[in-house]
Amino acid sequence: MRPYTRIFSTMTVDGRIASRTGYSRLSCEEDFTLQHSLRAWSDIVVVGSRTALADDPRLTVRRVPGRSPMRGVVDSRLRVPPTARMFTRPGGVLITVEGHGEERLRPYRERGVEIIQAGRGRVDLVQAWRLLYERLGVRRVMVEGGGGLNLGLLEKGLVDEVWVTVAPYVFGSGVSVFEGRGFDGLVEKGELRLLDVKVLCGGWVSLRYEVLRPRLPLDV
Template identity: 35%
Template sequence: MDSLAAADETEFPLARWAALLERHRLCAPRGFDPACTLSQIFEPLLGTAPLVIGQLGQSLDGRIATRTGHSHYINGAAALTHLHCLRALVDGVLVGAGTVIADDPLLTVRHVPGGQPARIVLDPNGRVPNSARLWHTPGRRIALQRGSIPRPEGVESLALPGAPGEPIAPGDILALLRKAGITRVLVEGGATTLSHFLAAGVLDRLHLLIGPLIIGSGLTGLTLPPIDHLDGAIRPVTRSYPLCGGDIVIDCAFSGRDE
């Protein structure tokens, strides 16, 4: 039994992860034991490009923070490991400016072996300070922005289309990234950025990490345009997987690649 599915195990299965990483390198996503939870969760992501996957951690009642913004920690250690696995399987990790300002994340792979993705910040108005930690990590760093905003040495600046104040279509963002060689993207946050990508219909998959708690009020996760009838609801193909510590992964497939 894989430790991701066993409540009484705490060690991450590094040997299986290493084997899965090798399959990712070879772009050969078949051949794993179907009983292995690790493979069931991540194997559909291998050998596929372009790929856009979103992830969101939330409570049982769909909250991502209390009313004061406190969110540490809705999800447990296994969910954090899961997130780092996702980072290791993509070319770039995309977050909005608000996430960087609020959390000052590194967006690197640290909890599992694997390559380092590009760190990408959607910052059309130049709100993210140059002191942000991710600008000063090794590897590729990209600012998606409008105008000539100076960035620290080594940070790439990609010009977003449109005039200041105009909305930015997620499809245009992805096209810009693909021209820069980034074809496998993890949209990690925040909830507003992820919601825009989901509403635009550009996500291939979404991993919802559900923590075993009920907050009752506070900031909600996904927020989409309103619908009047359930016929208009998004209906992905879903599978769920338990993690150690009580968290649950709900894997949502939107593009028919759930075979």
């Protein structure tokens, strides 16, 4: 069993979520509101370690009515400190690998952080998503990047929807919304079906896609 998973990201016209210098302020006001409404829909919001370190996000719901979800980070090397803002209130979740000694994990436990361990050397995302479902009762996940986590989840068939807002900017280089070795495009590719299009703030475009493949069943 695994939770239903949405990726949400805001990118430039050329598909970048951050410039080569790390600049990533791309959302307009309506896009921020959409982001917070999707957080309120979720049981947990998950980011990668690079995103957590670069932005130190709170991952809470503030712009719309609704409860704040749990807040998780995928961090195999424990680079995100237990003092990160996402861990300052109950509901923090650290998704990491097996093999970390209790001494390294204790500072997180002392702050009330739930620890999910899956895989050796690298987080086994399929196992981690199953543990989120079984141990924490997570049924709906929102992923807010970065690009490496987005692609990793898509490659494993763990993504059900992709919500991207296209901002009217071009960077030419930087971090892609899906970052990594990727599909070869010949015999394998990520295939999506467009569900909805909305114009935000007069110039931003929100695109909602359903993932057709690769996509694991929810009841595996």
